[in-house]
Amino acid sequence: MNTAPVKGWVYQPVPGFESHLVQELTELGGAPQSYGSLYLSETPPVISARASHGVPRTMVFWHQNCWLEPFRAEFASVSEAASILRDIQRNWASALSAHYRRGALITEKLPPVSTKRRPFPWRAPESPMGAWTLLDTHTLLASPRCTSPFPNGTIEFEEDKIHPPSRAYLKLWEAFALIGSMPRKNERCLDAGASPGGWTWALATLxxxxxxxxxxxxxxxxxxxxxxxxxxxxxxxVKPEDIGRIDWLCCDVICYPPRLYEWIEKWLASGLCANFVCTIKMQGAPDFETTRRFAALPESRVLHLYHNKHELTWLYTSSNRANVMPNT
Ligand SMILES: C[S@@+](CC[C@H](N)C(=O)[O-])C[C@H]1O[C@@H](n2cnc3c(N)ncnc32)[C@H](O)[C@@H]1O
Incomplete structure (x- = not known):
């Protein structure tokens, strides 16, 4: 077996927004190298050692997963490829963009990774989720550690197709699953930009x-x-003092990002809200500057959720909040 660490980080872009990822990687450290649908870059996703709830803060936003410890491994047979991965850990998600038949044979020899729909509430597992692909029929590119706890950054929930008036609630569920916390019974929530009411439905249901x-x-x-x-x-x-003390501010308003930032600054300064989940909606070109301002706020992070479209999500949770999500 011949394995070697790969210098840099491997990014899985958000489908349809590859140009956003290439633009931010190029601006931060030079053009990335493409490998099928993946990008290899010398720019790390993490710019600060500070972590929020053990999750690193990120500065590269437009990806659905980033491989943190990539390596290449040459193998002679499908069995050898599978044992290289299995000997490291249990969970591996394949991210193939070529050599599908050979990749499927390797997958068959790995422990199954469930991609079934999850009921809500559901909390992301803590065991590491790796990712791998084939560079050619005898070379693996893989990483045992990734930024997303979900296979290839994807998570599907069992949907309620009857009650919620929109499917936007799936974003909120994903955010709660990632932060491992959600509003408790009788906690006060402000839902900004609530119509038609998917998020309000999700919050009221809790x-x-x-x-x-x-x-x-x-x-x-x-x-x-x-x-x-x-x-x-x-x-x-609406001023923070008009609403008073709340436990969660959830905001899905369609607006220019600087407008949202200005309003959120007022809430942070007021000290009246402990936890925030806000979508940062891009109007035309991505607003990297405001996104970075959000990401630089203490105790917070910005990421592209699997259920986000042309938007990112800013998450801010109070550090003394106990996790209340059930573990799988
Ligand atoms: C994407 S939709 C929200 C969907 C909602 N979260 C749900 O789950 O159904 C965005 C909403 O922002 C609202 N909006 C935009 N600008 C606003 C403003 N200045 N004040 C209040 N609402 C606003 C729109 O009316 C629209 O209903």
Whole structure:
């Protein structure tokens, strides 16, 4: 067996947003090298040793997974390839973009990695999830450690196709699964940009008391819930002191990122909210500058969730918050 560490980091881009990843890697440290659908770069995803809840903060945002300890290994047979990976750890997700038949034979010899839909609440497992691909029929490119705990950064939930008025709630579920925490019964949540109400539905289902704000109407079934209060209002004119102390601020407003940042700064300065989940929606070209400002806020991180589209998610959780998600 002939294995060798690979210098740099391997990025799996967000499908459809490859150019965003190439742009940010190029700006930060030079053009990445492409390997099929993957990119090898000398720019690390982590720019600060500070970690939030053990999760490194990142500065390269537009990827669904980053391989942190890549290595190459030459192998003579499918069995040898599988044993190279198995001897390191149990969990490996394949990220093939060629040599599919040979890759499938290797996968058959590895312990199965479940990609089944997860019920919510569900917390990401703590055991490491590796990733691998084939550079040619006799060379593996693999990494036992990756930024995402999900196979190739992907997570699917068992959906409720009846009750929520939009599918946007899947973003919130994914954010809670990643941070290992979610609103508890009777905690106060502000849902900014709530219409038609997928996030409000998700929060109310957890037993939280939700104040939903939007200029557009909220779904009628949610309005009827005693735990939901709706304010038809421009959210940016709502001041923290108008709302008072809350446990979670969840924001999915469509707006230019600097507008959101300005509003969030007021909330942080007020000290009235402990936990935040906010989507940063790109209007046309990605706004790297504001994204970096969000990522630089203490105790927080910005990432592209599997359920995000042309947007990123800023997560900020109070460090003394106990995890309340069930483990798998
Ligand atoms: C992507 S949708 C939110 C979807 C919602 N999270 C859900 O789960 O159904 C964005 C919302 O932001 C609202 N919005 C945009 N600008 C706003 C503003 N200044 N004040 C209040 N709401 C605003 C829009 O009316 C729209 O309903």
């Amino acid at each position: 037993g939280a008391a939700v104040t939903a704000v939007d200029r557009a109407p909220l779904d009628g079934t949610l309005l009827a819930l005693p735990t939901v209060t709706f304010l038809k209002h421009d959210v940016f004119t």
